[in-house]
Amino acid sequence: MTKDQRPAATAAAPSNFIKDIVRADVRAGAYNGRVQTRFPPEPNGYLHIGHAKSICLNFGLAAEFGGRCNLRFDDTNPVKEDVEYVESIKQDVRWLGFDWGDGLFYASDYFERLYAYASRLVEAGKAYVDDQSADEIRENRGTLTSPGKDSPWRNRPVEENLDLFGRMRAGEFEDGSRVLRAKIDMSHPNMVLRDPTLYRIKRVPHHRTGQKWPIYPMYDFAHCLSDAIEAVTHSICTLEFENNRALYDWVLDELGIEPRPRQYEFARLNLTHTALSKRKLIRLVREGRVAGWDDPRMPTISGLRRRGYTPESIRTFCERIGVSKAENLVDMALLEHCLREDLNRRAPRVMGVLDPLRLVIENYPEDQTEEFEFANNPEDEAMGRRMVPFSRVLYVERDDFREQAPGKWFRLAPGREVRLRYAYYVTCTDVVRDASGEVAELRCSFDPKTRGGWSKDGRKVKGTLHWVSAAHAVRAEVRLYGNLFSAADPSGADEAEFMELLNPDSLRVLPGCMVEPGLCLAKPGEIFQFERNGYFCLDPDSTPGRPVFNRATTLRDTWARIERQKDK
RNA sequence: UGGGGUGUAGCCAAGCGGUAAGGCAACGGGUUUUGGUCCCGUCAUCCGAGGGUUCGAAUCCUUCCACCCCAGCCA
Numbered sequence: 294m295t296k297d298q299r300p301a302a303t304a305a306a307p308s309n310f311i312k313d314i315v316r317a318d319v320r321a322g323a324y325n326g327r328v329q330t331r332f333p334p335e336p337n338g339y340l341h342i343g344h345a346k347s348i349c350l351n352f353g354l355a356a357e358f359g360g361r362c363n364l365r366f367d368d369t370n371p372v373k374e375d376v377e378y379v380e381s382i383k384q385d386v387r388w389l390g391f392d393w394g395d396g397l398f399y400a401s402d403y404f405e406r407l408y409a410y411a412s413r414l415v416e417a418g419k420a421y422v423d424d425q426s427a428d429e430i431r432e433n434r435g436t437l438t439s440p441g442k443d444s445p446w447r448n449r450p451v452e453e454n455l456d457l458f459g460r461m462r463a464g465e466f467e468d469g470s471r472v473l474r475a476k477i478d479m480s481h482p483n484m485v486l487r488d489p490t491l492y493r494i495k496r497v498p499h500h501r502t503g504q505k506w507p508i509y510p511m512y513d514f515a516h517c518l519s520d521a522i523e524a525v526t527h528s529i530c531t532l533e534f535e536n537n538r539a540l541y542d543w544v545l546d547e548l549g550i551e552p553r554p555r556q557y558e559f560a561r562l563n564l565t566h567t568a569l570s571k572r573k574l575i576r577l578v579r580e581g582r583v584a585g586w587d588d589p590r591m592p593t594i595s596g597l598r599r600r601g602y603t604p605e606s607i608r609t610f611c612e613r614i615g616v617s618k619a620e621n622l623v624d625m626a627l628l629e630h631c632l633r634e635d636l637n638r639r640a641p642r643v644m645g646v647l648d649p650l651r652l653v654i655e656n657y658p659e660d661q662t663e664e665f666e667f668a669n670n671p672e673d674e675a676m677g678r679r680m681v682p683f684s685r686v687l688y689v690e691r692d693d694f695r696e697q698a699p700g701k702w703f704r705l706a707p708g709r710e711v712r713l714r715y716a717y718y719v720t721c722t723d724v725v726r727d728a729s730g731e732v733a734e735l736r737c738s739f740d741p742k743t744r745g746g747w748s749k750d751g752r753k754v755k756g757t758l759h760w761v762s763a764a765h766a767v768r769a770e771v772r773l774y775g776n777l778f779s780a781a782d783p784s785g786a787d788e789a790e791f792m793e794l795l796n797p798d799s800l801r802v803l804p805g806c807m808v809e810p811g812l813c814l815a816k817p818g819e820i821f822q823f824e825r826n827g828y829f830c831l832d833p834d835s836t837p838g839r840p841v842f843n844r845a846t847t848l849r850d851t852w853a854r855i856e857r858q859k860d861k
Numbered sequence: 862u863g864g865g866g867u868g869u870a871g872c873c874a875a876g877c878g879g880u881a882a883g884g885c886a887a888c889g890g891g892u893u894u895u896g897g898u899c900c901c902g903u904c905a906u907c908c909g910a911g912g913g914u915u916c917g918a919a920u921c922c923u924u925c926c927a928c929c930c931c932a933g934c935c936a
Contacts, residue, residue: 307875307883335936370935427934434932438863441932472934482864484932493934512936536865536931558866560929565872571936613884615874617867620929624872627885637898672898703896712894746894757894824895852896 306353309616311557315354315527324526324552328360331396331525332386333516335367336378336500338571339586339593340385342607342628343562349611350559351529352391363396363523369515371499379500381586385594390604396523400515401501403522407510408462410518410548411473411491415454419547420491421447422457423474430472433479434487440480441487447476461494464507468494473508477543485536486543489513517541520554528554531561532618562614563622566776566796567592568783573791582795583777589832589843590777590799600774601820601830601845606635622782629846636820636828636845641669641676644714644759645808645823645842647771649688651734651763654719657685662764665715665745681809683716686763688807690825693758694735696724701855703755705735711756714824718743718754759824766807770841771829773801812840820845 308316319326330351334344355362364386368374386393400407414420423430423444435441449457458473460466473492481487491514496507517540520528528541538556545553563569568577569592577583577591586593589600597607610631614623644667662684669676689705698706705711710720723736742748746757776796780786783794808823815821817833821842829842 309874333936337936367936373935430934431932436863436932440863469934474934484864487932490934495934509934511934516936530936532866533930534936537936539865560867613873615884617874619867619874621873624885627873630885633897642895642897671893671895701896714894754894756896759895822895822897825897826895827897848895848897850896855896 306357306612307615309559310618311350311527311529311559311616312354312357314557315358318526319358327524327526328355328358329362329524329526330355330360330529331363331365331520331523332393333365333367333519333530334382335370335373336375336382337370337373338378338575339381339595341569341571341574341591341593342564342597342610343569343592344385345389345594345607346562346611346614346616347529347531348386348389348391349608350616352393354527354529360526361396362391362393363398363525364393365396365398365519365523366400367512367516367519368399368401368499368501369509369512370495371497371509372495374500376500381595385598388598388604389594389607398519398523399501400510400519401499403515403519404502404506404510406522407515407518411510411514412455412458414475414491414544414547415458415473416451417547418451418476420473420475421449421454422461423447423472423488424470427469430490434484435479437484443479444474444488447488458492461492461508462506464496466494468496470494475514475540475543483536483539485513485540489540513537513540514544517544517554517556518548518550521545521550525554526552528556530556530558532558533561534558558618559616560618560621563620563782563784564592564628565622565625565781566778566783567625568778568791570784576792577777580792582792589772590774592777598818599830599832600843601636601828602632603635603820606632609635625776632828632846633849636822638673639670640820640822640828642667642671642824643809643812643821644681644761645769645771645806645812645821645826645829646688646690646759646761646766647773647803647806647823647826648691649761649805649807650691650694650732652687652689652719652737652760653734654685654687654717654737654739655722656738659685661685662762667715679811681715681811682762682765683713684762684764687713687760688763688766689713689735689758689760691732693756694721694732696732699856699859704758705756709756710752710754711758712743712746712754713760714757715746716744716760717741717746718748718752759826761807761809763807765810767810767813767838767840769806769808769812770839771803771806771844772832772841773803773844775799775801806842808840808842813838815840822848 332351352362433442472490474488477486587595664680694705717739719737719739725734727733779796780794815831820830827847828845832841835841
């Protein structure tokens with residue numbers, strides 16, 4: 294089973310305020326009942342779980358109302374963007390299970406038309422070329438509580454503006470020497486409307502248009518018009534763009550665009566123990582704090598995929614967190630819950646011992662091997678069965694043995710009888726130590742009448758242990774992941790101390806794990822439940838005969854909780 | 862101190878004048894050849910605070926408080 298071949302589990306998605314607006318528009322016959330959205334990433338980084346929220350919202354709305362959702366790259370700033378990012382973004386959106394059909398666009402596709410729109414604004418006296426430097430513009434913008442000052446170039450004649458703007462395009466001027474600005478109101482209480490910059494000169498090559506353009510439009514100018522050009526009806530973005538909506542509307546108003554898209558804003562996702570800002574993620578990658586964008590500790594889509602997350606679990610998560618305008622910090626435990634819920638249903642069960650301890654069954658014949666039949670998933674017969682070899686020397690989990698059994702302990706301890714899953718009952722008869730005094734091996738006896746792991750006499754054996762036959766086991770590397778950040782909310786920290794909050798124990802590598810032999814046939818990306826241990830995904834770093842597994846998440850562990858409570 | 866937003870349980874989040882959904886977490890209990898899953902139960906006399914309207918307010922009005930966003934030629 295490959296995780297991206299699985300059937301989608303689509304439950305009825307709950308409503309939210311944006312869906313309510315769309316539904317009301319459809320009922321009222323707005324846009325002739327048409328619904329069109331778009332997911333507009335800037336290709337300057339990899340997608341993360343926060344983007345997944347937006348993707349699910351936008352594509353989900355289109356699907357629910359029989360509309361369409363475009364994938365549009367907001368590639369208006371070539372100095373930050375790269376084709377590597379556009380490829381990863383396309384892959385991630387597809388992997389999440391969404392299809393943009395023929396709706397793949399780039400803001401850069403519209404550069405010619407955007408230039409024409411800008412020229413119209415100039416002709417209408419609604420935009421002007423400003424010769425001030427960036428510093429001067431900043432100084433004259435005023436502050437939150439005091440008005441700005443008009444630029445000395447604000448009232449240039451239309452003809453001169455047209456000429457200058459044309460020459461900006463022709464590449465006659467240096468970077469930063471001039472900009473095109475909207476003529477709105479330098480004392481507007483909304484800072485966004487204090488004559489915002491529409492175009493700036495950047496004589497740098499663009500990943501799609503090459504050397505063609507020395508000027509590039511700003512987000513506020515390009516975005517609303519790109520939406521209009523594509524006939525988007527509902528333009529959904531995050532809260533920090535709320536102030537920009539006034540400019541979004543201003544541009545469309547001045548250009549007389551009708552019918553026009555409307556912008557709606559929702560609160561971006563925040564998740565505990567991680568970071569969801571591109572700036573911070575890119576730092577983690579660049580400074581080598583993680584192995585790359587797809588490091589399984591990263592909240593990126595590619596990281597989650599490599600970790601063992603399924604598209605379904607991520608979609609379910611996005612549905613459960615809801616969509617609102619309130620600041621939020623969602624507990625990572627919810628994401629993990631969604632993964633377990635999905636994987637419990639579909640991951641084949643398998644035996645893997647993370648910290649092997651030899652167990653020798655003294656009364657079991659030296660040279661005998663037998664096979665036991667295991668259900669791949671006891672709750673789903675359709676997943677089939679398999680045979681697993683058993684012999685005199687096994688590996689069990691070191692943590693399943695205690696010399697001093699605490700209260701309620703029903704695993705292995707001197708004199709205690711336990712069940713080896715699907716095999717036999719064994720009783721610990723002796724403990725062998727190495728020179729340093731460490732427990733090196735357990736000596737046990739087994740009861741032949743308990744074949745299959747069951748006895749007719751009604752004997753109470755509470756503990757059931759996973760195991761693997763030493764002679765048949767495959768040695769594997771297992772990577773255990775913890776939270777990227779120790780602090781629940783590292784975003785509270787400033788840029789400097791942010792790195793200090795990284796969890797030093799976010800990755801533990803166990804080189805000597807022992808897994809059942811069938812696992813050497815697994816393919817990268819396949820996910821298994823190691824019984825009693827958790828869910829593990831085969832990593833691409835695996836080589837033939839040397840599997841590497843990533844622990845996606847643990848199983849719920851009631852015993853660990855009991856022990857934790859005792860500590861308190 | 863200007864403008865734009867948001868406040869419902871530890872965390873998300875419904876609720877749209879008729880007496881506080883649901884999920885996660887937590888905590889009890891049952892089933893169990895995974896201390897998993899599953900099942901059952903507990904968990905807001907109260908909706909940021911005060912005042913008002915109303916037979917009735919989380920929902921309407923009002924005052925206040927707290928938090929977030931905006932002064933890029935980033936998006």
